Amino acid sequence: xxxxxxxxxxxxxxxxxxxxxxxxxxxxxxxxxxxxxxxxxxxxxxxxxxxxxxxxxxxxxxxxxxxxxxxxxxxxxxxxxxxxxxxxxxxxxxxxxxxxxxxxxxxxxxxxxxxxxxxxxxxxxxxxxxxxxxxxxxxxxxxxxxxxxxxxxxxxxxxxxxxxxxxxxxxxxxxxxxxxxxxxxxxxxxxxxxxxxxxxxxxxxxxxxxxxxxxxxxxxxxxxxxxxxxxxxxxxxxxxxxxxxxxxxxxxxxxxxxxxxxxxxxxxxxxxxxxxxxxxxxxxxxxxxxxxxxxxxxxxxxxxxxxxxxxxxxxxxxxxxxxxxxxxxxxxxxxxxxxxxxxxxxxxxxx
Amino acid sequence: xxxxxxxxxxxxxxxxxxxxxxxxxxxxxxxxxxxxxxxxxxxxxxxxxxxxxxxxxxxxxxxxxxxxxxxxxxxxxxxxxxxxxxxxxxxxxxxxxxxxxxxxxxxxxxxxxxxxxxxxxxxxxxxxxxxxxxxxxxxxxxxxxxxxxxxxxxxxxxxxxxxxxxxxxxxxxxxxxxxxxxxxxxxxxxxxxxxxxxxxxxxxxxxxxxxxxxxxxxxxxxxxxxxxxxxxxxxxxxxxxxxxxxxxxxxxxxxxxxxxxxxxxxxxxxxxxxxxxxxxxxxxxxxxxxxxxxxxxxxxxxxxxxxxxxxxxxxxxxxxxxxxxxxxxxxxxxxxxxxxxxxxxxxxxxxxxxxxxxxxxxxxxxxxxxxxxxxxxxxxxxxxxxxxxxxxxxxxxxxxxxxxxxxxxxxxxxxxxxxxxxxxxxxxxxxxxxxxxxxxxxxxxxxxxxxxxxxxxxxxxxxxxxxxxxxxxxxxxxxxxxxxxxxxxxxxxxxxxxxxxxxxxxxxxxxxxxxxxxxxxxxxxxxxxxxxxxxxxxxxxxxxxxxxxxxxxxxxxxxxxxxxxxxxxxxxxxxxxxxxxxxxxxxxxxxxxxxxxxxxxxxxxxxxxxxxxxx
Ligand SMILES: Cc1ncc(C[n+]2csc(CCOP(=O)(O)OP(=O)(O)O)c2C)c(N)n1
Ligand code: SF4
Numbered sequence: 001x002x003x004x005x006x007x008x009x010x011x012x013x014x015x016x017x018x019x020x021x022x023x024x025x026x027x028x029x030x031x032x033x034x035x036x037x038x039x040x041x042x043x044x045x046x047x048x049x050x051x052x053x054x055x056x057x058x059x060x061x062x063x064x065x066x067x068x069x070x071x072x073x074x075x076x077x078x079x080x081x082x083x084x085x086x087x088x089x090x091x092x093x094x095x096x097x098x099x100x101x102x103x104x105x106x107x108x109x110x111x112x113x114x115x116x117x118x119x120x121x122x123x124x125x126x127x128x129x130x131x132x133x134x135x136x137x138x139x140x141x142x143x144x145x146x147x148x149x150x151x152x153x154x155x156x157x158x159x160x161x162x163x164x165x166x167x168x169x170x171x172x173x174x175x176x177x178x179x180x181x182x183x184x185x186x187x188x189x190x191x192x193x194x195x196x197x198x199x200x201x202x203x204x205x206x207x208x209x210x211x212x213x214x215x216x217x218x219x220x221x222x223x224x225x226x227x228x229x230x231x232x233x234x235x236x237x238x239x240x241x242x243x244x245x246x247x248x249x250x251x252x253x254x255x256x257x258x259x260x261x262x263x264x265x266x267x268x269x270x271x272x273x274x275x276x277x278x279x280x281x282x283x284x285x286x287x288x289x290x291x292x293x294x295x296x297x298x299x300x301x302x303x304x305x306x307x308x309x310x311x312x313x314x315x316x317x318x319x320x321x322x323x324x325x326x327x328x329x330x331x332x333x334x335x336x337x338x339x340x341x342x343x344x345x346x347x348x349x350x351x
Numbered sequence: 352x353x354x355x356x357x358x359x360x361x362x363x364x365x366x367x368x369x370x371x372x373x374x375x376x377x378x379x380x381x382x383x384x385x386x387x388x389x390x391x392x393x394x395x396x397x398x399x400x401x402x403x404x405x406x407x408x409x410x411x412x413x414x415x416x417x418x419x420x421x422x423x424x425x426x427x428x429x430x431x432x433x434x435x436x437x438x439x440x441x442x443x444x445x446x447x448x449x450x451x452x453x454x455x456x457x458x459x460x461x462x463x464x465x466x467x468x469x470x471x472x473x474x475x476x477x478x479x480x481x482x483x484x485x486x487x488x489x490x491x492x493x494x495x496x497x498x499x500x501x502x503x504x505x506x507x508x509x510x511x512x513x514x515x516x517x518x519x520x521x522x523x524x525x526x527x528x529x530x531x532x533x534x535x536x537x538x539x540x541x542x543x544x545x546x547x548x549x550x551x552x553x554x555x556x557x558x559x560x561x562x563x564x565x566x567x568x569x570x571x572x573x574x575x576x577x578x579x580x581x582x583x584x585x586x587x588x589x590x591x592x593x594x595x596x597x598x599x600x601x602x603x604x605x606x607x608x609x610x611x612x613x614x615x616x617x618x619x620x621x622x623x624x625x626x627x628x629x630x631x632x633x634x635x636x637x638x639x640x641x642x643x644x645x646x647x648x649x650x651x652x653x654x655x656x657x658x659x660x661x662x663x664x665x666x667x668x669x670x671x672x673x674x675x676x677x678x679x680x681x682x683x684x685x686x687x688x689x690x691x692x693x694x695x696x697x698x699x700x701x702x703x704x705x706x707x708x709x710x711x712x713x714x715x716x717x718x719x720x721x722x723x724x725x726x727x728x729x730x731x732x733x734x735x736x737x738x739x740x741x742x743x744x745x746x747x748x749x750x751x752x753x754x755x756x757x758x759x760x761x762x763x764x765x766x767x768x769x770x771x772x773x774x775x776x777x778x779x780x781x782x783x784x785x786x787x788x789x790x791x792x793x794x795x796x797x798x799x800x801x802x803x804x805x806x807x808x809x810x811x812x813x814x815x816x817x818x819x820x821x822x823x824x825x826x827x828x829x830x831x832x833x834x835x836x837x838x839x840x841x842x843x844x845x846x847x848x849x850x851x852x853x854x855x856x857x858x859x860x861x862x863x864x865x866x867x868x869x870x871x872x873x874x875x876x877x878x879x880x881x882x883x884x885x886x887x888x889x890x891x892x893x894x895x896x897x898x899x900x901x902x903x904x905x906x907x908x909x910x911x912x913x914x915x916x917x918x919x920x921x922x923x924x925x926x927x928x929x930x931x932x933x934x935x936x937x938x939x940x941x942x943x944x945x946x947x948x949x950x951x952x953x954x955x956x957x958x959x960x961x962x963x964x965x966x
Contacts, residue, residue: 056796057796058796061792061793063633073802074802074814080800081800081801081802082802083633083802083804084802084803085805086656086659089626091626091629092584092621092626092628092629092633093630093636095619095630095633096584096629096630096631096634096635096636096637096641097637097792098633099617099619099630099639100582100633100638100641101637101639101791101793103793104637104792121623122622124622125622129619321614321617321618322612323615324611324614324615325613328581328615328616328617328634328639329634329638331579331581331615332579332758333579333758335615336576336606336615338576338605339752340751340752340753340754343749343750343751344749346573346750347750350564351559351564
């Protein structure tokens with residue numbers, strides 16, 4: 001359960017980063033997600049990236065919507081404030097938080113249902129405003145928390161756990177982020193730590209809207225229809241246990257492959273996805289090139305992973321609004337209130 | 352030709368201008384109202400406009416009122432009929448003995464007039480066209496020309512109007528002189544060709560005093576500036592858009608760092624109301640004072656977030672400038688119709704704090720206070736204005752600010768307090784007032800962080816769906832709401848000259864009409880004590896007032912008597928003793944309406960004592 005905190009025991013030999021923090025200092029509560037859920041691997045990568053960057057954990061604000069993915073901020077950076085807001089509205093809450101205090105690091109965590117359906121508008125507008133944040137979508141193509149409905153990123157023709165075929169076209173959040181002017185756009189796979197960790201670290205360092213779409217298999221609803229180990233099968237064949245609680249854990253999927261190559265990954269349901277890691281000599285400063293590259297490989301059925309686009313000189317929303325450097329939440333009456341003399345003048349002009 | 356004696360009145364009459372939307376008449380009409388104010392005579396103007404930009408009818412009504420009645424009066428003494436589209440209705444609306452002012456360039460058949468009114472024709476188009484060739488100029492100056500004619504007919508001092516024109520076109524000499532010229536064209540024509548002045552007159556007086564003339568939305572926006580709001584997120588909707596627009600203008604004036612030129616505020620036009628309230632909640636969670644302004648449909652969209660604000664205990668300020676609903680209803684007409692929707696917004700058991708300012712001055716004060724309340728109570732505060740206050744200029748007492756005032760940031764646990772070893776439980780009721788401590792994100796490296804969520808959790812913010820834990824939290828929220836009773840503005844009571852068994856409860860923009868209605872009722876022989884409610888939760892004096900009176904009228908501008916419902920619901924009172932007096936056609940309630948409705952009911956009470964027929 002989420003209220004179980006991890007034991008505080010630190011092995012004396014644990015490696016420390018520049019700030020003297022160990023890995024454990026970046027962890028949160030014990031995950032309540034299904035064993036093997038891709039989201040937990042992403043959590044691990046976030047922890048790793050923050051550790052490597054020697055971030056002070058409490059200077060991070062973790063904001064999410066609703067969904068299995070949106071629960072994850074409870075599982076990392078236990079000493080930071082987190083905000084599990086409402087379904088699809090993480091971007092606006094994060095935008096407000098960022099406006100209030102520009103000095104913190106903002107990590108937005110969302111699901112594909114959260115961001116590509118109910119929150120599609122907020123996703124788009126936070127990107128287009130250039131909010132300084134790292135926006136991670138944990139993309140599994142389904143609604144995990146509400147048990148397996150298609151999300152808007154599910155491919156046309158793919159089948160749900162119940163055998164229904166998806167007849168709608170898929171939304172590619174990366175393509176949209178590029179089109180909307182995101183200044184940092186990447187895609188990765190939950191199990192590809194060697195790629196994901198540096199991407200998250202780079203996104204956090206980026207001064208503008210960073211977007212990372214992370215393909216993240218759902219073991220519960222990417223279950224093979226005919227499998228005897230599927231959730232359905234076990235539920236149907238095991239009357240003795242609580243029908244709602246049975247979920248068969250799987251090993252998380254891990255991949256490691258070289259830049260420029262294609263890796264075919266088999267998900268828990270047996271379906272396969274082809275991941276193409278972009279080449280080392282790929283130019284990530286060309287937005288148009290990135291869009292073409294993405295589309296070209298999508299046509300071949302490949303999902304491109306890596307840093308697709310970055311504008312190193314990006315400006316953020318605070319720059320656009322020309323706000324003061326001092327965080328707005330620290331300003332008090334002495335600097336905010338024009339005072340009675342100004343009011344007297346105003347009164348005089350209103351007669 | 353008139354078979355009714357023309358109305359004769361000094362400083363007490365109603366002029367209504369009927370125009371076509373987009374004809375540029377608004378500024379001339381407003382100048383008319385301001386000019387009367389400059390004579391020292393109170394005015395109460397109202398915009399009556401369509402939910403359309405171009406071509407549809409629009410009216411501007413100026414109540415000239417030496418006695419200072421700021422509610423709408425009802426009836427029209429002089430109609431300035433500049434819109435052929437609404438001519439018949441406009442002419443029909445004039446009080447017997449009243450005046451019709453029209454453009455007589457084209458002859459009209461006599462059937463288009465009435466025998467019991469005085470018809471005043473000025474060939475406005477002819478005068479305009481003989482002086483101006485540019486079509487836009489013709490349209491604009493025609494308005495100033497009729498203003499000039501009216502000044503002669505009503506015996507107004509032209510210098511005062513010139514002065515206003517001077518202020519409006521300060522530094523734009525050409526515009527200034529051409530406007531003054533147009534004014535005199537109209538004035539001279541009237542003086543030479545008509546019997547001036549008519550029975551309606553404006554005479555210099557000293558009844559305005561130091562009062563100011565300001566729109567409610569602008570005053571509320573200024574309240575947000577003074578109250579320390581640094582984040583505003585909004586989405587356009589009539590009649591609330593001008594709150595955000597005014598906030599932007601005020602911030603540009605007052606909130607830029609003189610050295611760097613940088614802004615000490617952030618204003619975002621959200622993509623919708625969901626984003627706007629989300630931004631407000633995110634900013635407030637992070638310790639900034641934030642607000643949004645909207646109207647009924649926006650509130651509908653915001654309700655999920657309002658529930659989150661209530662349950663997760665995050666401050667938020669929402670200014671709701673009410674308009675006639677439900678749905679799009681009559682978007683440019685006034686009502687007080689979101690009382691229930693706001694009081695219980697969102698699913699589950701919720702209750703929210705509502706503030707009901709009566710005029711721009713209170714709009715300013717309550718707006719500033721809303722931020723203190725939101726942070727003190729860590730919840731959503733609704734500032735409930737309506738179109739009648741928000742989008743109209745009102746005469747009100749000057750705005751005041753105490754420079755010694757500090758913002759009440761509520762219960763914040765700081766890093767120092769945490770280091771002292773203070774127990775931090777985000778939802779712990781340490782003081783018994785139902786209000787817990789919060790920490791801002793980023794406060795301390797190892798202490799005081801917590802996870803904010805809309806899901807149930809225990810006193811230490813640890814996720815829990817244990818029934819008793821949930822109930823404990825919900826009980827505390829009730830205690831917090833009880834605490835709010837003594838923090839919000841109290842009701843104001845005014846008693847009748849003689850002890851009375853009857854009372855009246857009212858609120859917000861109904862106030863001026865109610866004040867005037869009391870006089871009309873007294874003249875009819877009815878004495879009533881009155882209580883002006885200024886906030887929800889209701890202070891205990893509301894219950895006392897109800898207990899002290901046999902019958903209490905509840906006057907409001909919605910169909911279902913929503914405030915009455917709320918009083919019945921929250922006070923467990925026998926509904927029979929609360930008599931609804933409702934007005935909901937979208938026009939502002941008038942003293943005449945209130946006095947008639949209450950007077951008739953009172954007469955009925957006296958003539959037919961209860962149970963007479965059942966002996
Ligand atoms: C307004 C609203 N509608 C619906 C829901 C129910 N709901 C909870 S999570 C969810 C979908 C989650 O899917 P996704 O964002 O893809 O996250 P995942 O669980 O797959 O990680 C839905 C529809 C809700 N909580 N609020
Ligand atoms: S249901 Fe799917 S997304 Fe949710 S925790 Fe289980 S595996 Fe992860």
